[in-house]
Amino acid sequence: MKMDRARSDPxxxxxxxxxxxxxxxxxxxxxxxxxxxxxxxxxxHKLGYLSEAAMEAVAEHLSISHSExxxxxxxxxxxRFHPPGKHQIKVCLxxxxxxxxxxxILENFERKLGVKxxxxxxxxxxxxxxxxxxxxxxxxxxxxxxxAVEAHIAPSRIEGIFxxxxxxxxxxxxxVREGELSS
Amino acid sequence: MNFHPEKLPQERLAALAExxxxxxxxxxxxxxxRIIIGMATCGLAAGASETRxxxxxxxxxxxxxxxxxxxxxxGHCYAEPLVVIENPGFPPIAYHSVTPGKAKALVKxxxxxxxxxxxxxxxxxxxxxxxxxxxxxxxxxLEQRVVMEKCGSIDPADLKEYLSRGGYAGLVRVLGLPPGxxxxxxxxxxxxxxxxxxxxxxxxxxxxxxxxxxxKTVICNADEGDPGAYMDRTLLESNPHQLLEGLAICAYSxxxxxxxxxxxxxxxxxxxxxxxxxxxxxQANLLGKGILGANFDLEVKVFQGSGAFVxxxxxxxxxxxxxxxxxxxxxxPYPVEHGLWGRPTVINNVKTLxxxxxxxxxxxxxxxxxxxxxxxxxxxxxxxxxxxRPGLVEIPMGTTLRTLIxxxxxxxxxxxxxxAVQIGGPSGGCLPESLLDTPxxxxxxxxxxxxxxxxxxxxxxxxxxxxxxxxxxxxxTQNESCGKCTFCRIGTRHLxxxxxxxxxxxxxxxxxELLETLGRDIKEGALCGLGKTAPNPILTSLKYFRSEYxxxxxxxRCPSMMCRALTAYYIDPDKxxxxxxxxxxxxxxxxxxTAKGRKKAIDQGLCVKCGECVVSCxxxxxxxxxxxxxxxxxxxxxxx
Ligand SMILES: Cc1cc2nc3c(=O)[nH]c(=O)nc-3n(C[C@H](O)[C@H](O)[C@H](O)COP(=O)(O)O)c2cc1C
Ligand code: FES
Numbered sequence: 133m134k135m136d137r138a139r140s141d142p143x144x145x146x147x148x149x150x151x152x153x154x155x156x157x158x159x160x161x162x163x164x165x166x167x168x169x170x171x172x173x174x175x176x177h178k179l180g181y182l183s184e185a186a187m188e189a190v191a192e193h194l195s196i197s198h199s200e201x202x203x204x205x206x207x208x209x210x211x212r213f214h215p216p217g218k219h220q221i222k223v224c225l226x227x228x229x230x231x232x233x234x235x236x237i238l239e240n241f242e243r244k245l246g247v248k249x250x251x252x253x254x255x256x257x258x259x260x261x262x263x264x265x266x267x268x269x270x271x272x273x274x275x276x277x278x279x280a281v282e283a284h285i286a287p288s289r290i291e292g293i294f295x296x297x298x299x300x301x302x303x304x305x306x307x308v309r310e311g312e313l314s315s
Numbered sequence: 316m317n318f319h320p321e322k323l324p325q326e327r328l329a330a331l332a333e334x335x336x337x338x339x340x341x342x343x344x345x346x347x348x349r350i351i352i353g354m355a356t357c358g359l360a361a362g363a364s365e366t367r368x369x370x371x372x373x374x375x376x377x378x379x380x381x382x383x384x385x386x387x388x389x390g391h392c393y394a395e396p397l398v399v400i401e402n403p404g405f406p407p408i409a410y411h412s413v414t415p416g417k418a419k420a421l422v423k424x425x426x427x428x429x430x431x432x433x434x435x436x437x438x439x440x441x442x443x444x445x446x447x448x449x450x451x452x453x454x455x456x457l458e459q460r461v462v463m464e465k466c467g468s469i470d471p472a473d474l475k476e477y478l479s480r481g482g483y484a485g486l487v488r489v490l491g492l493p494p495g496x497x498x499x500x501x502x503x504x505x506x507x508x509x510x511x512x513x514x515x516x517x518x519x520x521x522x523x524x525x526x527x528x529x530x531k532t533v534i535c536n537a538d539e540g541d542p543g544a545y546m547d548r549t550l551l552e553s554n555p556h557q558l559l560e561g562l563a564i565c566a567y568s569x570x571x572x573x574x575x576x577x578x579x580x581x582x583x584x585x586x587x588x589x590x591x592x593x594x595x596x597x598q599a600n601l602l603g604k605g606i607l608g609a610n611f612d613l614e615v616k617v618f619q620g621s622g623a624f625v626x627x628x629x630x631x632x633x634x635x636x637x638x639x640x641x642x643x644x645x646x647x648p649y650p651v652e653h654g655l656w657g658r659p660t661v662i663n664n665v666k667t668l669x670x671x672x673x674x675x676x677x678x679x680x681x682x683x684x685x686x687x688x689x690x691x692x693x694x695x696x697x698x699x700x701x702x703x704r705p706g707l708v709e710i711p712m713g714t715t716l717r718t719l720i721x722x723x724x725x726x727x728x729x730x731x732x733x734x735a736v737q738i739g740g741p742s743g744g745c746l747p748e749s750l751l752d753t754p755x756x757x758x759x760x761x762x763x764x765x766x767x768x769x770x771x772x773x774x775x776x777x778x779x780x781x782x783x784x785x786x787x788x789x790x791x792t793q794n795e796s797c798g799k800c801t802f803c804r805i806g807t808r809h810l811x812x813x814x815x816x817x818x819x820x821x822x823x824x825x826x827x828e829l830l831e832t833l834g835r836d837i838k839e840g841a842l843c844g845l846g847k848t849a850p851n852p853i854l855t856s857l858k859y860f861r862s863e864y865x866x867x868x869x870x871x872r873c874p875s876m877m878c879r880a881l882t883a884y885y886i887d888p889d890k891x892x893x894x895x896x897x898x899x900x901x902x903x904x905x906x907x908x909t910a911k912g913r914k915k916a917i918d919q920g921l922c923v924k925c926g927e928c929v930v931s932c933x934x935x936x937x938x939x940x941x942x943x944x945x946x947x948x949x950x951x952x953x954x955x
Binding site for chain 2: 165166168169170173203204207208209210211225226227228230231232233236243244264265270271272283287288
């Protein structure tokens with residue numbers, strides 16, 4: 133759901149690509165206030181977050197003020213105002229996970245990545261979020277790493293998760309290098 | 316009613332059901348074994364997709380034919396991935412924790428060779444001579460499934476299944492009745508709203524029916540904001556048509572032509588399942604224009620809630636549907652008079668609407684035979700936390716908490732003691748052992764200081780700190796307070812600050828009295844249910860677990876050793892094994908070092924108190940100790 137994957141034209145800047153995506157969302161939507169939240173959801177689905185420019189375009193489309201759009205967007209937990217990392221880590225802090233030590237899991241991710249919940253690492257590789265109940269309470273504590281649910285996650289498992297990503301990245305780089313060599 | 320009926324709605328439904336049965340039979344040959352896999356969110360999290368792939372692969376390898384049928388959730392989350400195998404010649408058998416390896420073994424031994432592998436069996440679903448059946452297990456026989464009857468036994472993606480099991484019969488029945496009569500049945504049944512407050516559903520519908528106004532709306536509240544409950548999600552994921560049938564009955568009874576299902580965006584599978592179900596029902600003319608030939612139109616839309624707890628409150632939900640910040644409105648006027656876009660609006664919870672088809676079909680008197688006189692019917696709880704068999708449980712109202720926790724869900728694991736049960740999420744309360752005989756119904760729970768709320772139930776053992784849990788809920792409600800009224804916005808902030816201090820060992824004399832008066836004032840003064848119930852977790856835990864608060868304040872001690880500022884870990888040198896390095900490697904902050912005599916010790920300045928070393932220390936040494944207050948831990952200097 134991130135732009136760089138959707139970008140077809142390599143010469144287009146990220147901003148341009150985002151702006152095109154926003155226009156496409158708006159074109160399909162009636163100019164009615166009731167569509168505000170569905171529009172924001174669709175934009176976030178496409179861009180991964182809500183940029184300033186996107187919110188301005190939405191405000192213009194619906195003929196409401198920019199602050200009105202931001203006011204609504206910031207009210208809801210779903211909306212993000214910064215691009216998320218390539219890998220998204222969601223740590224559950226619902227009741228069952230809290231009681232089972234979810235807070236400690238979150239801290240471990242934060243410490244490992246040097247960011248706080250809601251932030252993205254400087255290299256845009258990882259972002260960490262806290263969420264409330266992903267509905268697997270029987271498996272608490274739970275974290276969702278990209279799409280996969282990590283059940284009964286222990287603090288020591290976190291090292292392992294990053295090691296996995298590290299391997300994956302090295303593997304990809306190796307394939308790219310080999311590809312370049314052979315061509 | 317239609318004046319020139321080519322066919323009556325009954326006949327049309329009967330034709331649909333016939334067709335569904337025929338096509339299902341054609342698709343699923345009766346002589347083939349069936350592998351039924353629970354693939355709702357919890358099943359998927361436990362690895363149901365991998366299990367399914369393993370079955371497919373093993374069948375191909377063994378050159379066997381079998382039907383793989385994905386279903387929703389049976390509610391037995393402790394046993395996921397849960398698989399039921401119907402092998403001709405055997406009773407249907409449920410298997411628990413079916414990993415890909417077990418899946419392969421089952422294909423090879425059971426399907427190919429006829430050995431049902433007793434060691435993996437949970438229970439047979441029917442009485443038989445071979446295996447114990449579910450009738451022998453309290454987790455099954457103490458439950459009574461009315462709303463979840465078909466959950467986990469039908470494919471939620473296939474309307475044909477619901478139709479072939481008598482689905483939409485309730486809708487057809489009401490299409491021939493005057494709306495007043497249907498509402499009468501609901502009132503007589505005594506059904507109360509399952510969204511938390513327990514408002515009589517018949518009375519709500521009657522108000523909406525009588526209101527003048529041509530355009531009315533019906534909303535299904537599937538926002539489920541309680542951060543530890545997932546019944547509504549399971550119902551949407553496992554039997555979406557039952558909900559749509561209830562929604563249509565409601566719309567017909569009150570005279571509405573528009574309906575909205577308001578689902579949390581955090582539930583992607585539920586959104587997908589219900590959207591697909593709506594499309595299927597429209598195509599079959601069970602929704603849409605001129606439903607089953609009757610003079611009744613209903614357009615159903617899905618709206619994705621954006622994750623704000625307060626939007627579960629009905630007026631806030633309406634604000635957010637109108638594209639605004641989800642802040643509650645003053646009531647009255649109530650939504651039944653002045654709701655979405657000013658129109659008369661009925662809002663009901665998923666469980667409420669999902670109960671309706673059964674009441675219409677089996678009658679109000681039947682419904683009243685279940686549960687208690689003031690709370691008829693069943694209650695669905697998600698029982699989680701420190702219990703042996705967590706999951707979703709549907710029980711008759713009036714069952715005691717003790718039966719629910721100890722008999723049905725198997726009690727507390729690891730020989731720990733029960734301490735408390737938290738009911739109703741952030742609006743509910745913590746009840747102690749002495750109240751375990753409280754029957755589960757709207758009035759008894761409210762009397763005990765908790766409430767039915769969402770139906771989330773978290774069981775806590777002796778290692779859970781009540782002050783910490785109260786702080787957790789306050790942190791949640793404080794975060795979710797919409798900020799409209801002062802009592803809630805500032806009051807909950809103060810409550811949280813005080814609890815924060817107490818859990819850090821900075822509590823003062825007088826704090827508890829302050830919590831109590833402030834809590835009571837917020838209950839009185841807040842605008843909506845969020846603020847009015849936010850102090851409940853504190854007030855109940857203060858009432859039942861006061862000594863824990865006092866230990867935090869006076870002795871700076873957390874009796875359950877959960878509050879991290881008040882606890883410390885140390886390694887007992889008499890027990891630590893020379894040269895064992897197990898704890899060193901697992902410490903995420905390198906706080907463990909080798910002290911005199913090659914024994915390990917913990918650097919208290921670095922320790923983050925995650926408890927990993929306790930887990931990693933081999934049980935035969937059991938050398939890592941936890942103490943509270945923190946200063947009791949002996950200090951060992953790190954060698955330079
Ligand atoms: C803070 C707050 C949160 C609520 N959350 C929910 C919810 O998640 N789901 C729900 O059905 N009702 C929720 N309610 C209750 C609704 O306001 C409303 O009473 C209910 O949807 C009515 O349906 P019922 O009559 O079927 O229970 C909430 C109420 C409050 C005050
Ligand atoms: S509390 Fe974490 S999954 Fe429910």
